[in-house]
Amino acid sequence: MPDRGSNAVIEMGADRLADISPLKKSVLLLSRLWAWAFLGSMILFFIVSVKITSDGAVNFLTVRNSQNILVAITPVLLLGLGQTFVIIGKGIDLSVGWVMSLTSVLAALAIRGAFNAGVPLFPSIVLGLLAAVAGGALVGFFNGTLVAKLKVPAFIATLGSSFIVRGVALLMAENTTVSGLPRGIRDYGNNALFYLIRGEGGGLFFLERPEVTGAMLRNLDRILPYPVLLTAFVVAIAIYVLRRTKFGRHTYAIGGNVEAALRTGIPVDRHIIMLYVMSGSTAGIAGFLSTLRFSAGSAVIGDPLLLSSIAAVIIGGVSLFGGAGTVVGTVIGALIVAVLTTGLVMLNVQPFWQFIVVGTVVILAVIIDQSRDLIVGRAQSE
Amino acid sequence: MDPILSIRGMVKRFGGLTAVSSVDLDIYPGEVVALLGDNGAGKSTLIKCVSGVYHADAGTIEFQGQRVNFSRPIDARRQGIETIYQDLSLANNLDVGANIFLGREVQKRVLGGLFKPLNEQYMLDQAKAALDALEIHFPDLTQPIESLSGGQRQAVAIARAVYWDAKLMIMDEPTNNLGVPEQRKVLELIGKLRQEGVPVILISHTLPDVFAVSDRLIVMHRGRKVTEKKTADTDTQEVVQYMVGALDDTREQLPN
Ligand SMILES: Nc1ncnc2c1ncn2[C@@H]1O[C@H](COP(=O)(O)OP(=O)(O)O)[C@@H](O)[C@H]1O
Ligand SMILES: [Mg+2]
Numbered sequence: 001m002p003d004r005g006s007n008a009v010i011e012m013g014a015d016r017l018a019d020i021s022p023l024k025k026s027v028l029l030l031s032r033l034w035a036w037a038f039l040g041s042m043i044l045f046f047i048v049s050v051k052i053t054s055d056g057a058v059n060f061l062t063v064r065n066s067q068n069i070l071v072a073i074t075p076v077l078l079l080g081l082g083q084t085f086v087i088i089g090k091g092i093d094l095s096v097g098w099v100m101s102l103t104s105v106l107a108a109l110a111i112r113g114a115f116n117a118g119v120p121l122f123p124s125i126v127l128g129l130l131a132a133v134a135g136g137a138l139v140g141f142f143n144g145t146l147v148a149k150l151k152v153p154a155f156i157a158t159l160g161s162s163f164i165v166r167g168v169a170l171l172m173a174e175n176t177t178v179s180g181l182p183r184g185i186r187d188y189g190n191n192a193l194f195y196l197i198r199g200e201g202g203g204l205f206f207l208e209r210p211e212v213t214g215a216m217l218r219n220l221d222r223i224l225p226y227p228v229l230l231t232a233f234v235v236a237i238a239i240y241v242l243r244r245t246k247f248g249r250h251t252y253a254i255g256g257n258v259e260a261a262l263r264t265g266i267p268v269d270r271h272i273i274m275l276y277v278m279s280g281s282t283a284g285i286a287g288f289l290s291t292l293r294f295s296a297g298s299a300v301i302g303d304p305l306l307l308s309s310i311a312a313v314i315i316g317g318v319s320l321f322g323g324a325g326t327v328v329g330t331v332i333g334a335l336i337v338a339v340l341t342t343g344l345v346m347l348n349v350q351p352f353w354q355f356i357v358v359g360t361v362v363i364l365a366v367i368i369d370q371s372r373d374l375i376v377g378r379a380q381s382e
Numbered sequence: 383m384d385p386i387l388s389i390r391g392m393v394k395r396f397g398g399l400t401a402v403s404s405v406d407l408d409i410y411p412g413e414v415v416a417l418l419g420d421n422g423a424g425k426s427t428l429i430k431c432v433s434g435v436y437h438a439d440a441g442t443i444e445f446q447g448q449r450v451n452f453s454r455p456i457d458a459r460r461q462g463i464e465t466i467y468q469d470l471s472l473a474n475n476l477d478v479g480a481n482i483f484l485g486r487e488v489q490k491r492v493l494g495g496l497f498k499p500l501n502e503q504y505m506l507d508q509a510k511a512a513l514d515a516l517e518i519h520f521p522d523l524t525q526p527i528e529s530l531s532g533g534q535r536q537a538v539a540i541a542r543a544v545y546w547d548a549k550l551m552i553m554d555e556p557t558n559n560l561g562v563p564e565q566r567k568v569l570e571l572i573g574k575l576r577q578e579g580v581p582v583i584l585i586s587h588t589l590p591d592v593f594a595v596s597d598r599l600i601v602m603h604r605g606r607k608v609t610e611k612k613t614a615d616t617d618t619q620e621v622v623q624y625m626v627g628a629l630d631d632t633r634e635q636l637p638n
Contacts, residue, residue, distance in 0.1 A: 260471045
């Protein structure tokens with residue numbers, strides 16, 4: 001027993017990180033930054049290889065290309081954002097693909113219904129957004145309740161609901177497509193904050209789409225289309241919530257140690273339900289945006305995106321074991337997937353190679369992630 | 383002096399098995415009481431009834447002079463009964479500050495409360511102060527605690543309990559899975575808790591530890607309390623006899 005007077009200081013030893021060798025330390029650092037490094041080197045690779053294979057005629061890093069990539073990642077990223085929260089909280093949401101389809105249909109039906117009933121275009125579109133988000137949130141609530149209250153494993157719960165949602169989407173669309181949407185809707189899905197006309201008589205235009213026709217159209221670039229802006233806004237909220245708020249902290253805690261979260265009085269069940277509601281909601285935004293973009297609701301649009309979105313999340317460093325990952329990581333992951341796909345297309349590589357490459361990168365990402373754990377070592381084993 | 387915790391006639395059954403059988407127990411302020419017994423004696427079950435994990439089938443609990451009836455662990459924690467489990471109550475992916483404030487995070491108010499970001503700096507400072515108070519020193523408080531050793535994490539759990547003003551600390555085999563030097567550190571911490579006047583119920587199989595830190599010890603056998611002694615009045619050999627059921631104060635000793 002330590003006696004009162006000795007005043008012994010308890011030195012808990014050096015941080016284990018401080019003990020490891022410089023080599024291990026740099027491996028560790030690399031594993032943290034690898035996604036950035038990978039994205040950067042991939043862009044460089046495509047800049048060079050596209051230039052070479054086209055004999056200098058084609059440039060990879062153009063305004064148009066960068067904007068295309070941004071547009072391409074919006075749905076994948078939106079699906080991935082909710083997924084990021086769910087997976088950090090040690091769950092998984094396999095329903096987001098079909099939820100996106102369902103909410104695309106819901107948005108289309110709402111917009112068409114409202115507009116045909118005499119509601120002006122913009123309020124109709126807002127109604128469409130609300131319908132899509134509400135529909136997605138409802139599915140999320142269903143998923144979350146299954147997982148949190150009825151203790152159905154997340155994989156099974158969301159797989160099951162995914163089938164249900166698929167059926168409902170096709171039922172509601174009365175086929176696969178909901179068309180007959182008001183004409184002006186296209187503008188909201190495709191207009192941009194800035195327009196750039198290259199060449200003579202060109203310039204940068206703010207908000208107003210300049211009148212261009214014919215050959216000049218090829219010189220018109222849209223910069224920051226509205227869907228990208230909306231997605232960026234959602235990304236900003238997600239970063240804030242995950243990094244800076246109690247909600248985010250609890251998400252990590254639940255993923256890291258559910259038992260500890262329960263013991264410290266975190267309302268775990270309610271929180272888990274909320275995670276799935278968020279995931280459904282971001283899928284709803286994705287569904288809404290696809291309806292705007294294509295001026296039609298599609299009951300099959302989301303399904304192929306599910307796996308890409310999970311790939312983006314995993315490449316971005318979210319651990320399927322829960323408790324680790326960031327929103328920025330997911331954004332980089334989505335960028336990596338999109339840059340890869342775009343770049344390979346520009347290199348005229350046959351499309352199936354895209355799948356092979358993306359799959360390889362996913363596996364690589366997980367291996368790098370785990371090598372980090374191996375190097376740091378599981379503290380438990382001490 | 384009045385006991386801070388007073389248990390009377392506690393019974394807990396699992397189906398046909400009586401895990402805790404009419405146990406009486408008093409804990410006084412500032413004492414370290416060891417709870418001993420063979421595996422399956424009912425020690426963990428007993429303390430789980432106190433900490434709100436289980437609901438006793440019979441008996442009463444008085445805490446700080448009040449009858450209490452915890453339905454969930456968090457109810458017990460709110461009254462100041464903190465339980466330290468080996469690893470279970472910390473999130474290894476979060477840093478020391480986040481763990482000390484887990485579930486009780488402090489927020490800032492920005493733009494009239496529109497945004498409520500976490501007050502990281504405040505929590506970090508407080509965490510540091512809480513550790514300093516127990517003279518625990520870490521080089522870096524902002525690392526996820528998975529980079530800490532088992533003993534260091536145990537120290538974080540204890541500091542958290544003290545920071546949140548624990549009135550009674552329950553430790554169920556806190557030194558399990560720890561290396562010898564780490565075990566010693568945890569024992570030192572228990573000593574510090576006593577200095578601070580926080581009573582401790584310590585479950586441990588390591589008898590030398592028990593004799594080193596406890597004021598009193600209670601031995602359970604097959605769900606019953608078979609003896610209760612001042613640590614100074616007994617020795618390892620006698621305690622072991624109680625643990626294996628060779629001695630039992632509650633039954634008439636047969637003349638030998
Ligand atoms: N949740 C439970 N369900 C059924 N039996 C249990 C449960 N928890 C403990 N027991 C039984 O109760 C008895 C006492 O267990 P426990 O309190 O864990 O003992 P100790 O902590 O002293 O080793 C054992 O026989 C054990 O198998
Ligand atoms: Mg036990």
